[in-house]
Amino acid sequence: MSMTEGVSVGGRWVAFSLMLGAWLTLGVPAPASSQDSTPTFSADIAPIFQESCQACHHPEGIGPMSLMTYDEARPWAPMIKYQTQTRHMPPWHIDKEMGIQNFKNDISLTDEEIELIARWADGGAPQGDPADLPQPLEFAQGSAWQAEAELGRPPDVVVRSTPFTVPGNGQDQWWEVDVPFDGLDRERWLMAAEFKPAYPDGKKVVHHGHAVLSVGDRRGMGVARYGVGKSWEAYPENVGLRIPAGEGEINWNIHYAAIDHDVVDDVVEVGLWFYPDGETPRLASEGEVLFRADNPDFMRGQDLLIPPHGYQVIQGVHKLESAAVIHSVRPHLHTRGKTMTLEAIYPDGRKELLSQINNYDHNWQNTYTFADDARPLLPAGTMLMITSVFDNTADNPINPDPEQWVIFGRRGPDEMSHMWIGITYVPDEELERLVSERETEGRDIASN
Numbered sequence: 001m002s003m004t005e006g007v008s009v010g011g012r013w014v015a016f017s018l019m020l021g022a023w024l025t026l027g028v029p030a031p032a033s034s035q036d037s038t039p040t041f042s043a044d045i046a047p048i049f050q051e052s053c054q055a056c057h058h059p060e061g062i063g064p065m066s067l068m069t070y071d072e073a074r075p076w077a078p079m080i081k082y083q084t085q086t087r088h089m090p091p092w093h094i095d096k097e098m099g100i101q102n103f104k105n106d107i108s109l110t111d112e113e114i115e116l117i118a119r120w121a122d123g124g125a126p127q128g129d130p131a132d133l134p135q136p137l138e139f140a141q142g143s144a145w146q147a148e149a150e151l152g153r154p155p156d157v158v159v160r161s162t163p164f165t166v167p168g169n170g171q172d173q174w175w176e177v178d179v180p181f182d183g184l185d186r187e188r189w190l191m192a193a194e195f196k197p198a199y200p201d202g203k204k205v206v207h208h209g210h211a212v213l214s215v216g217d218r219r220g221m222g223v224a225r226y227g228v229g230k231s232w233e234a235y236p237e238n239v240g241l242r243i244p245a246g247e248g249e250i251n252w253n254i255h256y257a258a259i260d261h262d263v264v265d266d267v268v269e270v271g272l273w274f275y276p277d278g279e280t281p282r283l284a285s286e287g288e289v290l291f292r293a294d295n296p297d298f299m300r301g302q303d304l305l306i307p308p309h310g311y312q313v314i315q316g317v318h319k320l321e322s323a324a325v326i327h328s329v330r331p332h333l334h335t336r337g338k339t340m341t342l343e344a345i346y347p348d349g350r351k352e353l354l355s356q357i358n359n360y361d362h363n364w365q366n367t368y369t370f371a372d373d374a375r376p377l378l379p380a381g382t383m384l385m386i387t388s389v390f391d392n393t394a395d396n397p398i399n400p401d402p403e404q405w406v407i408f409g410r411r412g413p414d415e416m417s418h419m420w421i422g423i424t425y426v427p428d429e430e431l432e433r434l435v436s437e438r439e440t441e442g443r444d445i446a447s448n
């Protein structure tokens, strides 16, 4: 389905009436007191757009328009108010009250920010004093590697997807292909990876995607992904992903969204940066690992059977044989998927809700990366429990057809349920060290 169809049709109508409202407001001078308190673009709104919007809404980003300058943002003010109030924008589906709330890539808006944007739009979207503007953000332009500037060198290895054509104004496409991996002549440790769509059109049509590497004894390692926020990621200091020597395979999974013209033979590149030769990081990450909600231990996928106009809940547990640190979560359901919950049941029986994803939207495959001091630290024997809820009723706004029985499958009309979890298994002593480090930090904060 097209990204805009399901979600924005209603929005456009509302946007029209909102624009009309704003136009009427513009014609009538506001009373002096409310004028004083109207937020301005320069002082109040631009900082929010920098935090939460511009990563996508810049001239080369996947957003349909740039929100870098006042002139660019001004005509969109009523629509921006609507899209932020409905929390359709920015795309962020972590429950705001339940579970861990500290993320490295948190682009969500606070209630206060949403309110500020609404008051700005209602107040005629004034510019304010350009001297108040924050320093403009810079985004990697053209075909440059974003990570190169920060890491100080180009990638050691570049791998490519196979050409795919995205017809203009067409349906969204999911391109999944296995491509041989030439292989390394010796074992290396991955330090950082970047997922880079081609310039200029690839940047517009590649909505999100990921690349999964299998080499030798290492299968299904999520090495690079693209979605909300940054297009590259480095492992924490002293953590790496071991890539054995030898040939292998890369499974590409790319979500393409059409633009107004054909994009012929698009190819995505992934750049891999390794630790210097001979240097072994202290901890071996597993990268992003797939955990299934229906049954993570047995990889069975046939338990999904959702009746027409009905619901289904599935749940699975996975026992961690070793202590572990979780870096990130990335839920994966299809159009009937509604919520996904990740819980930890500790060996002493305590249960903790780690992440609650609401209003799951298949158009956004967000990765939620925990802040360093918020990463779940899990002792050996902890059970991870994943619960998914599917809604095949007409109330689900992106349900393509509530009349259908829905089964497990990779195709869009079928359903899937798994979570990619960025995980590093650690020795018990390392976990104890991390736990006591965090307790000390906690005390520092408490004593301030």
Ligand code: HEC
Pocket: 003, 004, 007, 008, 048, 049, 052, 053, 054, 055, 056, 057, 062, 063, 064, 076, 079, 080, 083, 084, 089, 090, 091, 107, 109, 227, 228, 229
């Ligand atoms: C992760 C990328 C991303 C981020 C971050 C993001 N947007 Fe968007 N935005 C998009 C894409 C892609 C679309 C078009 C598809 C859709 O509506 O889902 C869009 C659509 C919109 C629209 C509707 C445009 C139309 O044609 O109707 C508005 C308004 C908007 N965004 C405003 C914002 C604002 C304001 C923020 C920050 C508070 C923001 N967006 C953050 C990617 C993003």
